[in-house]
Amino acid sequence: MFKTLLVMAALLLPGLVLADTADTTTHAASQSEVVWQALKEGASGYTTSQSEFHGQPINSYDPRILPLRSNILAPGLMLALFGMIAVFILFIMVNGISKLHHGFSGKMVFRWSKRDVAIHWLGAIPCLLLILTGLMLLAGRFFVEPVMGQGAFASMMALVKPVHDIMAFPFMAGWLLMTLLWAKNQIPAKYDLDWFLVVGGYINFGPFKGKHPDAGFANAGEKLWFWTFAAFGLVISLSGIVLLFPQYVEPSRTLSLLAIVAHGASAIIICAFSIVHIFMATVMSEGGMECMVSGYCDENWAKQHHNVWYDDIKADGSLQYKS
Known part of the structure; x- marks a missing residue:
């Protein structure tokens, strides 16, 4: 049992001082199963490490x-x-982009308040920076370092890591505000299924050409993006807190590992949806970007892409034009 503990200590605890190093190294591979069994049973050793987690061996x-x-x-x-x-x-x-069939009307309809526009960019800008810096943190060692070289990559990462950590806070603030304030406009409706069946009316050829499905304030694609962002934004925020503040959350090393996995998986999903969202707003939908710049949209854009919402605000008298 003593030799088993020495093997486990040599494998698991950095900075350990052992007398029988050569012997334990020789037997390490053959006794690995015994080591892990002893670890799971609570075996411990001695280390010179001063880390607050020095008493914890690596994960089992x-x-x-x-x-x-x-x-x-x-x-x-x-x-x-x-x-x-x-x-x-x-x-x-x-395919090309989705153009306004009747062109720009020149009349701008109120859609988002200044507060909503600010909240959008509060979440959007940090989200983009987190995707780029997170890409370096998660995948840079495998894809970027071999190209840049170890020295240049290390210098870049010295900047990337603090940027990623700092941007986490405005992102979480934007995520929370968007989730709480915008959920009321993201409730699924019966016509949302028809929106998906014709791919939102963005296809310019075949049987889908010229189809413009009904959509409320948010179309079905935007609703899917919103609830995906709400759900996985929660996962990425909670796992990020665990990784940012281990000294306060006091996770086990297994919890830290699971947090990294959950963080990375959520980042993949949010990244993919973000690219779709960005392309749809800036390139695919003619006139769409104006909504999150001024808070107003062209009247013909509203009629073509959000006809149910436009008809509702026109009927109830809440339709406002930009003066």
Whole structure:
């Protein structure tokens, strides 16, 4: 049992001082199963480390979790970002954008308040920075460092890490405000299914051409994005807090690992949806970007893309034009 503890200590506790190093190294591989069994039973050792977690050996988790970062999460985030960008570029080259069939009316309809516009950018700008810096933190070692070299990559990461940590706070504030204040306009409606069936009316060829499905204040695609952002934004925020403040949350090392996995998986989903959202707002939908710049949209844009909402505000007298 003593030799088993020495093997476990040599494997698990950095800074350990051992007398029989050569012997334990020789037997390490053959006794690995015994080591892990002893670990799970609560065996401990001595280390010179001054870390607040110095009494905790490394995790006794399923070793299949370890390759998740390099084999799944890292390439998954790269694919979510660059893959979705490539898909949209190809789609636009083949399909074109969604133009206003009656052109711009020149009359601007009130859609978002200044407060809502500010909240949107409070969440959007940090979200973009978190995606880019998170990409470096999660996948940079596997995809960027071999190209840049270790020294240059290390210098870049010295800037990336604090930016990622700082941007987490405005992102969480924006996520919380958007979730609480905008949920009322994101309730699914019967006509949302029809929106998906004709791909929102954005297809310019075949049987889908010229189709303009009904949509309220938010169309079905925006609702799907909102609830995805709300759900996975919660996961990414909670896991981020665990990773940012381990000294206060006091997680086990297994919890920290699970937080990294949950954080990375949520980042992949939010990244993919963010690319779709950005392309739809800035490129695919003619006149769409104006909504989150001034808070107003062209009247013909409102009629074409959000006809149910436009008819409602016109009927109840709440339709406001920009003076």
